[in-house]
Amino acid sequence: MHLSDILNHLGENRKNYFNAVSPPIIQSSNFVFDNLEDFRKAFADEMGSTLYTRGNNPTVAILRKKLAALEKAEDCLVFGSGASANAMAILSQVHQGAHIVCVNNSYSWTFKMLTEYLPKFGVTHTFVDGTNLEEIEAAIQPNTTLLFLESPTSIVLDLQDLKACAAIAKKHGIITAIDNSYASPIFQRPIEHGIDIVIHSGTKYLNGHSDVVVGVVCSSKEIIEKMFYSEFMTLGAIISPNDAMLVIRGLRTLELRMKRVHESGMKITSFLEKHPKIEKVNYPFSPNSPQYDLAKKQMDGAGGLFSLYIKTDSLEKAEAFFHRLKRFSLAVSWGGHESLVLPFCGFYNIPGQEDPTLPFNLVRFYIGLEDPDWLIEDLKQALEVL
Ligand SMILES: *Cc1c(COP(=O)(O)O)cnc(C)c1O
Secondary structure, three states: OOHHHHHHOOOOOHHHHOOOOOOOOOOOOEOOOOOHHHHHHHHHOOOOOOOEOOOOOHHHHHHHHHHHHHOOOOEEEEEOOHHHHHHHHHHOOOOOOOEEEEEOOOOHHHHHHHHHHHHHHOOEEEEEOOOOHHHHHHHOOOOEEEEEEEOOOOOOOOOOOHHHHHHHHHHOOOEEEEEOOOOHHHHOOHHHHOOOEEEEEOOOOOOOOOOOOOEEEEEOHHHHHHHHHHHHHHHOOOOOHHHHHHHHHHHHOHHHHHHHHHHHHHHHHHHHHHOOOEEEEEOOOOOOOOOHHHHHHHOOOOOOEEEEEEOOOOHHHHHHHHHHOOOOEEOOOOOOOOOEEEEHHHHOOOOOOOOOOOOOOEEEEEOOOOOHHHHHHHHHHHHOOO
């Protein structure tokens, strides 16, 4: 199906609601039945019925159709956050005593799920360098059930070879899952490379307007159906119909927004790489990246996220660079219309916490939808402080 069809029409049966272009927000927790026969039918197939909004809601169902089609998946489930989507996908693939192989530099709450939460249930893990296929394969144990990827990762932007990882996992009979938030399905569709489960923080590009927290898990009918009756219904981390409508609205411009952040990201990183005060830029689509060929092989473009090391060995100078930036807001998260900066010097000297292992001259940027030249002007004047 054509991308334009998915974003503009798929799942929208307009005849059912007065031919309205914009789908209705079915703000109802509950759905009534005309008779016992329909009631019994719904209970025989709760996943395929509209019975209660924790399971199915018609507005959320429109969103699910679009998201599954975008990822070339058979089905998908939508969760109340990206963190819960990651947690549910992981929970769906482990049992007591299972082992997970996960790449280094994964999202912070995925890391916590593996290191602090799952050990309570006897689920262990090994972290591996995702750029090293031999290390990944060597970490697989007889009780390994899941290989968890995130490509590119969201701070240092390192990639894994998705096809090769899927092949290793298949050889050992284990499931692969990936956090695909960075690239969005516009630039990377891991199922095409043999990955089993694709996860998104839809808070980022899928919604794209910094006003909804949402997560997505896409996979085969079999895996999604199992998740529906297990993690999805028992843990109940759903989104509201209103938020589903906001994400449907966000998707209308997904392709357009991704094109914009790719073009701006290319322009801005190429300016920064040539700047004498910049040590190194981490950006998968930079021709200087050691993973440039891999990026071009498995991705159709880059997101607006990148990081860099400024040339300084002074924390004060790193702070001064940050203070000079006027057109980037200081914040976590990314994927909205607004450009952001996350300076790692800000994680130093937090009362009651150890300083991070990542250096203070590391700065992560997110390029939003603003004019790239306007952003470059700001970077140029801020770098003069160094
Ligand atoms: C933000 C983020 C998440 C978590 O998503 P939430 O919607 O904030 O819960 C997961 N993975 C990556 C890569 C992220 O950037």
